[in-house]
Amino acid sequence: MAFTTPTFVELREKIASDIDSRLTGADSRLRRSLVGVMAYVVAAVSFGLYGFISYIAKQIHVATADDANLERKASLWLNGRNPATKAAGMITFTGTDTTLIPVSTAVQRSDGIAFTTDADATIFAGTIDVAITADEGGKDGNTAAASALSLVSPIAGVDSIATVNGDGLTGGSDAETNEKLRARVEARIQQPPHGGADFDYVTWAKEVAGVTRAWEYSLELGIGTVVVRFMMDDTYADGIPLAADVTAVQDYIDVVRPVTADVTVVAPTAVPMNFNIGGLSPSTTAVQQAIENELIDLISREAEPSGTILVSHIREAISIAAGEADHVLVSPVADVTTSSGGISTFGVITWS
Numbered sequence: 177m178a179f180t181t182p183t184f185v186e187l188r189e190k191i192a193s194d195i196d197s198r199l200t201g202a203d204s205r206l207r208r209s210l211v212g213v214m215a216y217v218v219a220a221v222s223f224g225l226y227g228f229i230s231y232i233a234k235q236i237h238v239a240t241a242d243d244a245n246l247e248r249k250a251s252l253w254l255n256g257r258n259p260a261t262k263a264a265g266m267i268t269f270t271g272t273d274t275t276l277i278p279v280s281t282a283v284q285r286s287d288g289i290a291f292t293t294d295a296d297a298t299i300f301a302g303t304i305d306v307a308i309t310a311d312e313g314g315k316d317g318n319t320a321a322a323s324a325l326s327l328v329s330p331i332a333g334v335d336s337i338a339t340v341n342g343d344g345l346t347g348g349s350d351a352e353t354n355e356k357l358r359a360r361v362e363a364r365i366q367q368p369p370h371g372g373a374d375f376d377y378v379t380w381a382k383e384v385a386g387v388t389r390a391w392e393y394s395l396e397l398g399i400g401t402v403v404v405r406f407m408m409d410d411t412y413a414d415g416i417p418l419a420a421d422v423t424a425v426q427d428y429i430d431v432v433r434p435v436t437a438d439v440t441v442v443a444p445t446a447v448p449m450n451f452n453i454g455g456l457s458p459s460t461t462a463v464q465q466a467i468e469n470e471l472i473d474l475i476s477r478e479a480e481p482s483g484t485i486l487v488s489h490i491r492e493a494i495s496i497a498a499g500e501a502d503h504v505l506v507s508p509v510a511d512v513t514t515s516s517g518g519i520s521t522f523g524v525i526t527w528s
Contacts, residue, residue, distance in 0.1 A: 181226045188219035238361045243354060250357055253364045257357050258385040260313025263348030264294075266305050267325055267338045275299045275333035277306060282328035283338055289317055291325065291345070299334065305341065310348055315411050317348035346418050349386035349411040356388065372434040380432050381406045381441075384425050388415070391480055401438045404429065405481050405517070414521045415476070417443045444481045447514045448523030452506035453494065456527060464527065466497040472522045479520040484513040 182190070192204035192215040204211045234240040238249055250256050269277055281293040294307040308325075310317030319325075321344040327336050352360075360382055367375045374392050381390035381404055390406040397403060406425060409415040417425075426441040433439050451471065456463065474493040478485050487510055494503050506528060514520055 181230055182223075184219055184223045187222050187226075188215055191215045191218050191222075238358055238365065241358075246354060246358060246361070250361050253361050255383060258352035258383070258387075260351040261347055261349045261385045262310040262313045263291075263315075263317030263319065263345040264307065264309040265319070265340065265345035265347075266342050267291075267308055267345075268303055268305050268341050269297070269299060269338045270303050270335045271299045271331075272333035273299055273302065275331070277304065277331060277334060281306075281331070283308065283325040284328055285319065285323065285325055289319075290328070291317070306338075308345070310345070313348065314350050315348045317345060318411070319345040343418060347386070347411070347420060349408065352385070353410075372437055377402060377404050377429065377433075377439070380429050381425055384428050386411045386421065387417075387425065389476075389480075393481075397438070397440060400436065401440065402433075404439060404441045405444045405519075406441070407444065407519070409476055414446050414448075416446045416519075416521070419443075442517070444519035445517050446521045447518040449475065449485070449508070449512055449520045450523040450526070451490070451508070452526045452528055453503055454506050454528040455502060455504040456500070457502040458499065459527070460499070463497065463499040464525070466499055467494050467503075468522075468525060470494065470497045471525070475520055475522050479514075481519045482514055482516050483519070484511050485520055486511050 192212070195204045195211050195215060196202050199211065202211045203209060204215045206212050235242065235245040238246065241249060247257060267283070275298065277293060277297045277299070279293055279296050282290060283292070284290045290311040291308040292311060294309055297304045297306045319340050321340050321342060323340045323344070325338045325340065327334065327338070330336060360379075363375075363379065367373075367379070369376055369379070374394060377392040378390045381387050386408045387406050388409040390404060393403040393405070395401060404425070406417060407415040408417045408421060411421075412418075422441055422443050426439070429439055429441060453467070456467075470493040471490070474489060475485065478489065487505070487508055490508065490512075491505055494500060494505065512520060
């Protein structure tokens with residue numbers, strides 16, 4: 177049976193009644209009576225104690241613990257919250273041959289996001305590629321290839337603008353949110369480690385910063401093999417990890433896995449899901465954006481490698497979007513299933 181915390185007024189009335197029943201001639205409800213003041217004071221103290229007990233009760237459970245106590249529980253059950261990671265990659269400087277670009281040279285994007293070089297570099301044949309790392313962790317540091325970065329302080333013989341090359345500056349992710357940390361702690365409590373059970377591989381993958389979803393496939397490559405696929409939804413627009421991310425997860429699982437397991441970590445293959453929606457009412461930018469958000473959320477919740485997203489769930493996601501009154505889902509017209517290793521990602525919406 178649930179316990180209901182009494183309100184201040186209920187406490188005051190109960191205390192007043194107790195005083196009056198035990199003290200002959202007392203009237204605790206008189207505005208300026210001493211016993212009336214006592215009833216108020218004791219009720220106030222009692223109400224504060226009830227509130228504190230209620231707060232403590234919530235901190236016992238992972239599902240209701242506040243930020244600080246969630247952190248404490250995560251440090252006991254896990255390795256704590258996954259921290260923000262810094263974006264890194266290669267940029268190209270141009271300038272005069274033999275000019276030295278010292279380690280920790282500062283460069284920045286036009287929006288002020290700052291990076292520093294990881295090692296000394298010397299221009300040769302008019303150019304040099306240099307590894308850089310963002311000064312601060314977070315996905316804001318991820319930068320597309322061919323983007324321009326400028327020197328914070330000029331270096332004689334070096335052009336002031338450098339260019340991001342390769343796959344861009346990648347790997348930046350924000351610190352794990354309370355919701356994701358809470359889910360990991362609950363999963364750890366409900367599924368304690370079994371030294372290589374199916375869910376252990378999912379747990380291990382999610383212990384790597386930036387990993388948001390993971391799946392394990394036993395025997396996919398033969399007897400004794402395990403394939404792990406994972407996503408990084410908060411790091412990349414489509415959530416598909418890059419080669420460096422796959423290597424990081426592989427290296428981590430190789431440390432904690434059973435010695436007899438042959439584990440292969442791979443990235444899912446993106447299969448963009450496109451939508452054609454007609455007859456939208458009201459057809460406003462706000463409603464269209466709300467529908468897009470709901471579809472992105474649906475895919476992030478239900479998409480998995482070689483999985484299926486039901487067309488009925490697609491229609492539901494559109495219908496529950498804020499402001500939507502009516503629509504016609506032109507496509508897809510049936511459930512969407514991806515092939516082996518493929519995972520549905522959000523594509524584009526065509527409004528017709």
